Amino acid sequence: MIELINVCKEYKMGEDTVHALRGVNLVVNDGEFMAVVGSSGSGKSTLMHIIGGLDRPTDGRIVVDEDDLGAASDMKLSKYRREKVGFVFQSFNLQPSLTVLENVALPLVFTREHRSERKRRAEEVLELVGLGDRLKHRPSELSGGQRQRVSIARALINNPKIILADEPTGNLDSKTSEKIVDLLKEINSIRKATVIIVTHDDKIASQTKRIIHISDGGLLN
Amino acid sequence: MIELINVCKEYKMGEDTVHALRGVNLVVNDGEFMAVVGSSGSGKSTLMHIIGGLDRPTDGRIVVDEDDLGAASDMKLSKYRREKVGFVFQSFNLQPSLTVLENVALPLVFTREHRSERKRRAEEVLELVGLGDRLKHRPSELSGGQRQRVSIARALINNPKIILADEPTGNLDSKTSEKIVDLLKEINSIRKATVIIVTHDDKIASQTKRIIHISDGGLLN
Numbered sequence: 001m002i003e004l005i006n007v008c009k010e011y012k013m014g015e016d017t018v019h020a021l022r023g024v025n026l027v028v029n030d031g032e033f034m035a036v037v038g039s040s041g042s043g044k045s046t047l048m049h050i051i052g053g054l055d056r057p058t059d060g061r062i063v064v065d066e067d068d069l070g071a072a073s074d075m076k077l078s079k080y081r082r083e084k085v086g087f088v089f090q091s092f093n094l095q096p097s098l099t100v101l102e103n104v105a106l107p108l109v110f111t112r113e114h115r116s117e118r119k120r121r122a123e124e125v126l127e128l129v130g131l132g133d134r135l136k137h138r139p140s141e142l143s144g145g146q147r148q149r150v151s152i153a154r155a156l157i158n159n160p161k162i163i164l165a166d167e168p169t170g171n172l173d174s175k176t177s178e179k180i181v182d183l184l185k186e187i188n189s190i191r192k193a194t195v196i197i198v199t200h201d202d203k204i205a206s207q208t209k210r211i212i213h214i215s216d217g218g219l220l221n
Numbered sequence: 222m223i224e225l226i227n228v229c230k231e232y233k234m235g236e237d238t239v240h241a242l243r244g245v246n247l248v249v250n251d252g253e254f255m256a257v258v259g260s261s262g263s264g265k266s267t268l269m270h271i272i273g274g275l276d277r278p279t280d281g282r283i284v285v286d287e288d289d290l291g292a293a294s295d296m297k298l299s300k301y302r303r304e305k306v307g308f309v310f311q312s313f314n315l316q317p318s319l320t321v322l323e324n325v326a327l328p329l330v331f332t333r334e335h336r337s338e339r340k341r342r343a344e345e346v347l348e349l350v351g352l353g354d355r356l357k358h359r360p361s362e363l364s365g366g367q368r369q370r371v372s373i374a375r376a377l378i379n380n381p382k383i384i385l386a387d388e389p390t391g392n393l394d395s396k397t398s399e400k401i402v403d404l405l406k407e408i409n410s411i412r413k414a415t416v417i418i419v420t421h422d423d424k425i426a427s428q429t430k431r432i433i434h435i436s437d438g439g440l441l442n
């Protein structure tokens with residue numbers, strides 16, 4: 001279970017302060033399939049980064065499975081991210097010097113699997129997102145939507161308990177987008193992963209079981 | 222007028238060859254307002270890069286206002302880009318060490334305007350895309366959709382004759398997307414700029430006056 005209690009995030013810019021999140025209260029139960037919607041700049045990515053342990057609140061508390069992430073050490077946060085979270089970044093964050101296959105296999109480097117097994121699993125998930133024929137390309141040799149799909153594959157390979165997808169279909173045509181959403185639905189229903197999708201696409205939001213609206217750093221309702 | 226005659230683009234990858242564009246024939250008249258649609262990896266960005274003089278065909282010819290771009294020197298292509306083209310990149314391509322204002326004013330550095338006038342014009346176009354209160358931020362201090370809008374503002378500031386927008390609303394909510402499309406429509410009708418928008422969004426494609434479909438490197442019809 002993910003619990004946010006009065007979570008705030010501020011950025012100080014000289015004399016100004018940007019209030020990216022203002023007192024967010026939220027409970028996400030295990031296995032939920034949820035969308036986060038809101039206008040550009042409203043705080044969605046900030047929220048995802050805090051849930052994913054990539055960033056800390058400036059105020060308030062976040063507790064995941066009884067671990068207080070705000071109070072956790074960097075090492076503990078890093079362990080949480082590695083073991084529990086699959087994050088699809090809005091700007092992909094791929095390693096430019098690694099191939100597609102190496103990028104996707106990267107999260108498995110911390111597991112005890114043999115290199116050949118890691119490679120096989122990476123290939124498998126890349127097939128699922130339609131990139132089986134791009135394994136040896138580098139990110140710069142891919143289209144925007146292909147990079148996005150590599151980022152998705154990498155987030156899924158570790159079978160994480162929590163999948164945070166920050167606008168995973170922004171660069172995809174509708175047919176490819178549907179395949180990705182179906183894949184996430186399947187992972188949610190079969191593997192019981194908690195799936196949170198930030199999306200600007202109403203068609204995608206309507207396929208989730210719960211939609212939360214964020215506006216200017218605050219959750220509506 | 223933009224004319225592509227049997228334009229091909231290939232990438233050699235070891236023994237394999239990726240045919241990103243296969244014999245594309247296309248005429249775009251001055252002042253057209255056109256959408257390019259097609260699935261992820263079908264060749265849209267490649268097409269835009271060739272029209273924008275950022276890349277050369279492997280075969281075939283591209284002629285813009287009687288200049289053969291494929292045969293042009295690097296210096297001539299650079300001049301063409303600077304003077305005629307405003308390019309909104311699918312991955313934004315902002316300068317990380319410059320502020321939002323400096324990023325948008327960058328194309329004007331080659332004009333004869335005073336620094337204060339460049340600054341004023343950059344501020345003006347940033348207001349148009351809703352970022353008047355983010356002038357001093359760096360790209361890393363912006364949301365994904367805000368970075369996208371900085372990229373859009375930068376493409377427009379030089380009043381280019383040809384605007385090439387590669388998925389300009391992929392990271393924007395529908396309300397902000399509409400404002401951007403309205404802005405492009407206005408620039409097309411008032412300033413007679415040729416506007417080509419790559420988009421995965423049917424709602425946006427339907428607002429243009431012509432839609433071309435690309436599939437696996439070839440234009441349909």
Ligand SMILES: Nc1ncnc2c1ncn2[C@@H]1O[C@H](COP(=O)(O)OP(=O)(O)OP(=O)(O)O)[C@@H](O)[C@H]1O
Nearest residue numbers: 141143144145146232241261262263264265266267
């Ligand atoms: N430098 C490169 N080397 C090898 N292949 C490349 C290179 N750049 C692009 N490609 C391939 O060329 C094809 C077309 O790429 P392009 O970026 O034009 O697609 P796109 O239609 O813009 O896709 P998207 O909608 O995902 O942005 C893709 O299959 C891609 O893998």
Ligand SMILES: Nc1ncnc2c1ncn2[C@@H]1O[C@H](COP(=O)(O)OP(=O)(O)OP(=O)(O)O)[C@@H](O)[C@H]1O
Nearest residue numbers: 011020040041042043044045046362364365366367
């Ligand atoms: N490092 C930072 N310093 C200052 N302000 C920041 C920083 N990072 C984000 N912001 C601001 O915080 C606000 C929320 O950003 P966030 O990335 O969460 O928005 P978002 O809802 O994901 O938007 P989008 O839909 O455009 O991706 C934005 O207004 C942004 O300008």
Ligand SMILES: [Mg+2]
Nearest residue numbers: 045090364365
């Ligand atoms: Mg975001």
Ligand SMILES: [Mg+2]
Nearest residue numbers: 143144266311
């Ligand atoms: Mg593209």
